[in-house]
Amino acid sequence: MTPKLPEAPDPAVEYWQNLSEGRLTFGRCRQCDHAWLPVSRECPSCLAADWRFEASTGDAVALSWVVYNHAYNDLWADRLPYVVAxxxxxxxxxxxxxxxGDxxxxxxRIDHPVRLVIESEGDTAxxxxxxxxxxPEDGDTT
Ligand SMILES: [Zn+2]
Known part of the structure; x- marks a missing residue:
């Protein structure tokens, strides 16, 4: 018979709870200062379990993206075209x-500045x- 061992809480539960309260959070290691997503029980850089949640300011960039003009799932058919980034x-x-957005x-452009918005999909933020x-890079705004 295998003894029942205590389980550490799944950090994803708190991640989704934070989102539902309007905060996008990520892991920040107290040992090496690495920051990461998706959250996990250990720092993926140094494997320390000593970390905390930190809230994003919402400032970000789009490194790469794909524009979908075909829905591979019916759930997305009314959203065409949509962008995954x-x-x-x-x-x-x-x-x-x-x-x-519009x-x-x-x-x-690569490294295009973007801003966080938290939307609802059913009951999930x-x-x-x-x-x-x-x-424009030439500064001409006319
Ligand atoms: Zn670390």
Whole structure:
């Protein structure tokens, strides 16, 4: 017979709870200062279990993205076209998300600035990002 061992709380539960309260949080290691997502019981850099949740400021960039013009799942059919993006938070952690709002995907650039918005999917709060308009590199705003 195997003894029942105590289980550490799943950090994903607190992550989703924080989102439902309006905060996108990530892990920050107290030993090596590494910041990461998705949250896990140990720091993926130094394996220390000594870490804390830290809230994102919401500032981020889109490193890469794909524009879907075909729905591979019926749930997404009424959202076409939609954008799936690799996001890097200003604090360092990366996550896969969607770019939302009224924007032209052809105007996106690598490291395009984006801003966090927390949206609801049914009863679940999910982090998504709105592209921020950029001033053209030549500075001509006319
Ligand atoms: Zn660490």
């Amino acid at each position: 690799l996001i890097e938070l200003a604090e360092g952690p990366r996550l896969m998300s969607n770019l939302v 924007f032209d995907p052809t105007q996106l 999910v982090p998504r990002f709105v592209p921020i308009e950029q001033v």
